[in-house]
Amino acid sequence: MTKIISGSDLASSLEEKLPGCITESNEVDVWVSPESLLPVCEILKDPDGLDFSYLTSISAVDYIDSFELVYHILSMRNNYSGVIKCRCSSKGNIRGEPTVASVTGIWKGADLQEREIWDLMGIKFDGHPNLKRILLWEGFDGHPLRKDYLG
Amino acid sequence: MTGIRTEPITINLGPQHPSTHGVFRLRVTFDGEEIIDAEPVFGYLHRGTEKLAETRNYVQIVTLTDRMDYLASMSNNLAYVRTVEKLADIEVPERAQYIRVISAELQRIASHLMATGFLLNDLGALATPLVYCFRERERILDLFEMLCGARITLSYMRPGGVFQDAPEDFWPSLDSLIGDLPHYFDELESLITSNEIVLARTKNVGLLTDEQAIDNSMSGPNLRASGVKWDLRKADPYEIYDRVKFEVPIGAIGDTFDRYLVRILEMRESVKIIEQCLEQIESGPIRANTPFFIRPPAGEAYAAVEGPKGELGFYMVSDGGVAPYRCKVRAPSFINLTPLRDMLKGWKMGDLIIIFGSIDIVLGEVDR
Amino acid sequence: MNHFPGFVDFYTFYELSLKIFQYFGFGDNAQWMSYLTAGVIISFIVINVMILSTAFYTWFERRVLGRFQVRRGPNRNGPFGIFQPFADVLKLIMKEDTIPSEADRPVFTLAPIALVAPTLLIMTVIPMGENSFLGSLNIGILFIVGVTSVNSIAIFMAGWGSRNKYAILGSMRGAAMLISYEIPMALGITSVLLMSGSLAMTQIANSQDIWFIVVMPLGFFVFMAAATAEISRTPFDQIEAESELGSGYNTEFSGIKFAILFLAEFMAPIVTAAVVATLFLGGTKGFDPIPGQIWFALKMFVVIFVLLWFRATWPRLRVDQIMGFAWKGLFGLGIFNIFIVAIEIMIFKTEDGTIGTSNMLIMSGINWIIAIVTLLGLMRIYGHKKLERPTPVPSPLANMGLEVD
Incomplete structure (x- = not known):
């Protein structure tokens, strides 16, 4: 059985390495501040530490007042999985285009998924090598x- | 030779092309016959499944999942209903779980048969192996027709079970199919696995190391072909997979031949799983007592199954209403395309087709 | 005039029309007029017979492929679907004949004709029966080798003229491949010439007291492989490469132009079968109650079926593997075969310059052993079947924690 690392465990081990990176955590979830997403992911992937070598999926949810990115990560060697979340919103204009650091440098598998999120949800990923629309065509108006x- | 000026040539492979398995476009730059760059372009089949799901109730979404990976509707159904069950905390009767596993494994065989057949077609084998694969798949589709009346877009599963029990004549037909399938696979393998040309074309072509595969979030047979022993049915057993014994076949070096061979071996394992399920299955209810309008409590759930193409997961957020607030699909075909560019670079035009074919994508799932 | 009279021979028609023209009193003009008339009649016969047999062949191919692929094949038009090719051609003729706006119009238009003409021309020198050939040529085989090489130009014309990237890729592959495979094909033919001592097709056929396929299997193998490549069939169908290039050199062709390309493409196996039957299967030779023409047709049929068998079961080789096979494999084998055959001829040749039947039998015994040893040895050295592969080892990067078992 894949063990699920609880949010509080994850939060405490992350807080140890990088104080101040966690904005909120409870029994299941852990929220990471958008500024510290990249260092947090590096810590998570570290093979000597938590060893989350596999990025299962990135999801984006629109909570009207903010956008939430959900990273499902997995350690194949130790067979446990975890979830980290990241709330982001653009400054000033809530419905604008929030910007988050891209994790493609850490997990290459994020490449297409981040492009999809940019395409459909309109979250910009800073540092993505090829951030273009993927499912819709260039010049499409809005993020469906x-x-x-309103489609 | 100096003095001869050569120019790279850019070709749009697709969207209409016999070997792109649908409407897929690959913008490839060739230096003569050698690939120097490749960029996948897709979205031609985008139907907005995730957006549509937000306006439908939890039972209606089952029909949307059919149309994603249209070669493996059962696995899509299973992944979806499992997420809803996790979200709404529904207990599934045992018989329903067995029927689900049987149909999902049959679907895996059908999907792998298609993948193998089309890989051989991409190799230029003029449809002969493909038609043999189709012949065997046909009998599986007949079984599905008995189960639910449909052959491709099945919509057989419901949150809480399956929508009807298998009819009486389903079981003898399944028995005879299970008896025949190993011979079918032997026949197929005698046609393909020892064919000198197939070996010359596929061995050591399109290598993907285990590290690359994990880094690129590959899943399913593509991941296992690279030597990574990771199968959700074993690693995180769902339904009744913890009660059956089966092997997880892996490849040696992660080339195209391994990806083909892993699929063949997996089909054999699937037959074993179905045999064990047939021994263990007992009569009982096939559907939990759930209302038509399921209203899961506000919250979220992620559940994944080992589909034929890879890890098929659904991430669903509920706000307590009849429709999900957000329904995100982790589409294995889509994510398996991530390393395509790296895998293609430096190979020839003919290799492009078989490397792409061996990844085994379905455009309905890539574009959703 | 030194010629063999035959019932469908150029000279038969020539003499017939000469008599007619002289009867009507054309005098001096009668000779060139009858040359012309005979030529037109011969062309008419060749073209029509070949087109009809190609039509029949496409039906046959589709039926046989259907059988290979556990399905029925065309069976709707006429008995057993035998009128299917006519329906196909009718459809193609009625389709719009499009020419891409960027295409090189004269080249594009000429390409189908340039492709079909050499294929038809070969048929004129094939002896199809005891005394039935269309034009006897004392350098028949040289003529065939010369004429087939026009194919590569025609295919390049088709690809270049249509200004399509797939077409140009296909035709460039075609040019490279066809030219490469002409060499092993010529080497295979050379060994036949050494044995028969003549360039005329009738002489070659007549000199086969024992079929040359028996006498020199290696030469047959080389020739057959090269001929399969020359007609670009699987496993050498790089020119079309349906799953890679869409349709290769004929991507942009439609309507009647495509019909002609299609015709040339499907006529090629028939012509190849005729050449193989003449060079290696004893041509019209057989035992007596059955006439030579029937024997020839039967042998052609067998070769056609074998070609179809290749097509139905084998995948395609990659472009560099195909070129490697021509230059590293067939070229060497062809030279080796000529070397062996030449030595044997030097040993076994009698005073009058012929090789007796018994000596031919000894030769075939030696050659079969050499061929089997060579091919098996090469398979062992270069074959992929025995290629060592590491046993699958689970990667240390994943561990499922198999506590469930």
Whole structure:
């Protein structure tokens, strides 16, 4: 059985390495501040530490007042999985285009998924090598998975 | 030779191309016959499944999942209903779990048969192995027709079970199919596995190391072909997979031949699983007592199954209403395309087709 | 005039029309007029017979492929679907004949004709029966080798003229491949010439007291492989490469132009079968109650079926593997075969310059052993079947924690 690392365990081990990176945590979830997402992911992937070598998926959810990125990560060697979340919103204009650091440098598997999120949810990934629309065509107006998109 | 000026040539492979398995476009730059760059372009089949799901209730979404990986509707159904069950905390009767596992494994065989057949077609084998694969798949589709009346878009599973029990004549047909399948696979392997040309074309072509595969979030047979022994059915057993014994076949070096061979071996394992399920299955209810309008408590759930293409997961957020607030699909075909560019570089035009074919994608799932 | 009279011979028609023209009193003009008339009649016969047999062949191929692929094949038009090719051609003729706006129009238009003409021309020198050949040529085989090489130009014309990237890739592969495979093909033919001592197709056929396929299997292997490549069939169908290039050199062709390309492509196996039957299977020779023409047709049929068998079961080789096979494999084998055959001829040749039947039998015994040893040895050295592969070892990067077992 894949063990699920609880949010509080994850939060405490992350807080140890990088104080101040956790904005909120409870029994299941852990929220990371968008600024410290990249160092947190590096810590998570560290083979000597938590060893989350495999990025299962990135999801984005539109909570109207903010966007939430959900990273499902997995350690194949130790067979445990974890979830980290990241709330982001653009400054000033809530419905604008929030920017988060791209994790493609850490997990290459994020490449297409981040492009998909940019395409459908309109979250910009800073440092992505090829951030273009992927499912829709260039020049499409809006980001259809947002709650305020009227198709 | 100096003095001869050569120019790279850019070709749009697709969207209409016999070997892109649908409407997929690959913008490839060739230096003569050698690939120097490749960029996948897709979205031609985008139907907005995730957005549509937000406006439908939890039972209606089952039909949307059919149309994602249209070669493996059962696995899609299973992944989806498992997420809903996790979200709404529904207990599934045992018989339903067995029927689900049987149908999912049959679907895996059908999907792998298609993958193998089309890989051989991509190799230029003029449809002969493909038609043999189709012949065997046909009998599986007949079984699905008995189960639910449909052959491709099945919508057989419901949150809490399956929508009807298998009919009486399903079991003898399944028995005879299970008896025949190993011979089918032997026949297929005698046609392909020892064919000198197939070996010359596929061995050591399109290598993907285990580190690359993990880094690129590959899953399913592609991951296992690279030597990574990771199968959700074993690593995180769902349904009744912890009660059956089966092997997880892996490849030696992660080339195209390994990806083909792993699929063949997996089909054999699937037959074993179905045999064990047939021994263990007992009569009982096939569906939990759930209302038509399921209203899961506010919250979220992620559940994944080992689909034929890879880890098929659903991430669903509920706000307590009849429709999900957000329904995100972790589509294995889509994510398996991530390392395509690295795998293609330096190979020839003919290799491009078989490397792409060996990844085994379905455009309905890539574009959703 | 030194020629063999035959019932469908150029000279038969020539003499017939000469008599007619002289009867009507054309005098001096009668000779060139009858040359012309005979030529037109011969061309008419060759073209029509070949087109009809190609039509029949496409039906046959589709039926046989259907059988190989556990399905029925065309069975709707006429008995056993035998009128299917006519329906196909009718459809193609009625389709719009498009020419891409960027295409090189004269080259594009000429390409189908340039492709079909050499294929038809070969048929004129094939002896199809005891005394039935269309034009006897004392350098028949040289003519065939010369004429087939036009194919590569025609295919390059088709690809270049249509200005399509797939077409140009296909035709460039085609040019490289066809030219490469002409060499092993010529080497295979050379060994036949050494044995028969003549360039005329009738002489070659007549000199086969024992079929040359029996006498020199290695030469047959080389020739057959090269001929399969020359007609670009699987496993050498790089020119079309349906799953890679869409349709290769004929991507942009439609309507009647495509019909002609299609015709040339499907006529090629028939012509190849005729050449193989003449060079290696004893041509029209057989035992007596059955006439030579029937024997020839039967042998052609067998070769066609073998070619179809290749097509139905084998995948395609990659472009560099194909070129490697020509230059590293067939070229060497062809030279080796000529070397062996030449030595044997030097030993076994009698005073009058012929090789007796018994000596031919000894030769074939030696050659079969050499061929089997060589091919098996090469398979052992270069074959992929015995290629060592590491046994699968689970990667240390994943551990499922198998506590469930």
